[in-house]
Amino acid sequence: MGRAINTSNYDICIIGGGIIGLSTAFQLLQRFPRLRVAVVEKEDRLAVHQTGHNSGVIHSGIYYRPGSQKAQFCAGGVDSLVRFCDENEIPYERCGKVIVATDESELGRLDTLYERGTANGVPGLRMIGPEELAEVEPYARGIRALHSPATGIVDYTRVAYAYASRFDESGGVIYLDSRVLNITSRGDATILSTSSGDVSCRNVVNCAGLYSDRVAQMMGAPSPVQIVPFRGEYYTLKDESRDLVRTLIYPVPNPRFPFLGVHFTRNIHGHVEAGPNAVLAYAREGYRKSRINPGELASTLTFRGFWSMSRRNWKIGLGEMHRSLSRRIFLKDLQRLVPAVQNKDLAPGGAGVRAQAVDRNGALLDDFNIWQTAGAIHVLNAPSPGATSSISIGQHIVGLAAENFGLDG
Numbered sequence: 342m343g344r345a346i347n348t349s350n351y352d353i354c355i356i357g358g359g360i361i362g363l364s365t366a367f368q369l370l371q372r373f374p375r376l377r378v379a380v381v382e383k384e385d386r387l388a389v390h391q392t393g394h395n396s397g398v399i400h401s402g403i404y405y406r407p408g409s410q411k412a413q414f415c416a417g418g419v420d421s422l423v424r425f426c427d428e429n430e431i432p433y434e435r436c437g438k439v440i441v442a443t444d445e446s447e448l449g450r451l452d453t454l455y456e457r458g459t460a461n462g463v464p465g466l467r468m469i470g471p472e473e474l475a476e477v478e479p480y481a482r483g484i485r486a487l488h489s490p491a492t493g494i495v496d497y498t499r500v501a502y503a504y505a506s507r508f509d510e511s512g513g514v515i516y517l518d519s520r521v522l523n524i525t526s527r528g529d530a531t532i533l534s535t536s537s538g539d540v541s542c543r544n545v546v547n548c549a550g551l552y553s554d555r556v557a558q559m560m561g562a563p564s565p566v567q568i569v570p571f572r573g574e575y576y577t578l579k580d581e582s583r584d585l586v587r588t589l590i591y592p593v594p595n596p597r598f599p600f601l602g603v604h605f606t607r608n609i610h611g612h613v614e615a616g617p618n619a620v621l622a623y624a625r626e627g628y629r630k631s632r633i634n635p636g637e638l639a640s641t642l643t644f645r646g647f648w649s650m651s652r653r654n655w656k657i658g659l660g661e662m663h664r665s666l667s668r669r670i671f672l673k674d675l676q677r678l679v680p681a682v683q684n685k686d687l688a689p690g691g692a693g694v695r696a697q698a699v700d701r702n703g704a705l706l707d708d709f710n711i712w713q714t715a716g717a718i719h720v721l722n723a724p725s726p727g728a729t730s731s732i733s734i735g736q737h738i739v740g741l742a743a744e745n746f747g748l749d750g
């Protein structure tokens with residue numbers, strides 16, 4: 342792993358060493374062992390962006406419109422992920438989760454989630470009342486809740502490294518510290534000019550997450566969407582307050598927004614996180630409020646879709662910004678779910694940035710979006726449950742590659 346670039350000519354280069362790129366990589370070699378495949382990653386480690394900055398939840402498939410790719414890939418993805426973890430001795434826990442309605446106005450939406458989850462085949466999904474909720478989560482308060490015992494937790498960085506090991510063992514090559522800066526064609530070959538030298542290949546799979554639209558543009562394929570980065574900020578419950586949360590406690594989400602609302606998550610390392618919110622980041626890798634990348638911010642502000650999106654969602658957007666700036670408001674939202682949580686229980690936590698694709702009309706793409714051009718496959722939208730679904734998404738991309746790239750075993 343992490344070799345110096347040589348001039349080899351690869352059949353396929355995968356740009357991006359996150360969980361989707363690595364899942365695609367190991368499954369490509371599993372199905373087509375004779376291929377020469379390389380993963381090209383700009384950082385000095387794998388999985389440091391979305392894959393290493395998420396909530397670590399193994400989603401069970403409740404939220405997604407039946408028939409959508411999210412519903413399909415999540416349903417198949419959970420089983421494959423859990424099997425992979427068993428085979429590779431990666432710790433995970435099926436701890437279960439509750440989605441809590443705190444007033445009457447949320448009951449209709451909770452019913453819709455129950456119907457969706459049932460249609461998606463989520464195992465063991467049940468509506469429970471306040472008494473049963475108190476048995477599952479003694480400090481949560483609500484008038485009704487949806488209980489999903491199959492939801493779990495895992496460390497996705499660890500999963501991504503295990504995918505990388507499988508790929509490495511099958512003869513795949515990973516180049517770290519190699520940012521793709523430019524892509525050109527020379528006869529049949531595609532040349533990736535990277536910060537550590539050129540790599541030549543026949544076909545490309547673009548799994549560049551927060552930069553996937555930029556990579557598509559480098560290939561002369563003006564992407565139909567633009568990535569708008571949304572930061573998700575977390576607080577952590579202090580060690581002495583962790584008992585307030587046993588498993589995962591979620592609110593009923595706003596159906597107009599593709600994010601799930603601030604929630605409590607006990608992660609696989611035993612810490613309890615509260616968040617994430619969703620605020621516009623002023624840099625694609627803007628993990629801190631103060632981080633501004635003028636060029637990237639300008640490209641968001643000059644994108645027509647951004648303004649249409651803002652006009653449609655200004656109220657939600659303002660609310661999110663307000664909550665980001667005010668710990669008091671963040672706490673108030675958390676107290677709707679767990680009234681006992683107090684300011685003294687919270688410590689500042691980390692943050693992740695979501696690569697949210699937005700189209701020119703300002704619609705936030707809800708479903709996964711995988712776009713094909715001649716000789717290339719671009720993963721343009723892989724939001725949550727992308728990590729849960731990573732094996733299914735990788736398998737799907739391998740199927741597309743077999744046709745688009747004319748692969749034979």
Ligand SMILES: Cc1cc2nc3c(=O)[nH]c(=O)nc-3n(C[C@H](O)[C@H](O)[C@H](O)COP(=O)(O)OP(=O)(O)OC[C@H]3O[C@@H](n4cnc5c(N)ncnc54)[C@H](O)[C@@H]3O)c2cc1C
Pocket residue numbers: 356357358359360361362381382383384387388389390391392393394395396397398399400519520521522548549550551552553556573617692693694695696720723724725726727728729730
């Ligand atoms: C806050 C947050 C919470 C989430 N919670 C969950 C959850 O609980 N459960 C779940 O299933 N999913 C969750 N998700 C979604 C999940 O994390 C993503 O779906 C998944 O990580 C996407 O993986 P990826 O490989 O596409 O992207 P990434 O992990 O971002 O990987 C992309 C890689 O491409 C590299 N790259 C970019 N540009 C270049 C370039 N020019 N040259 C070379 N390399 C490049 C980057 O350095 C990066 O390593 C969450 C996401 C966020 C942000």
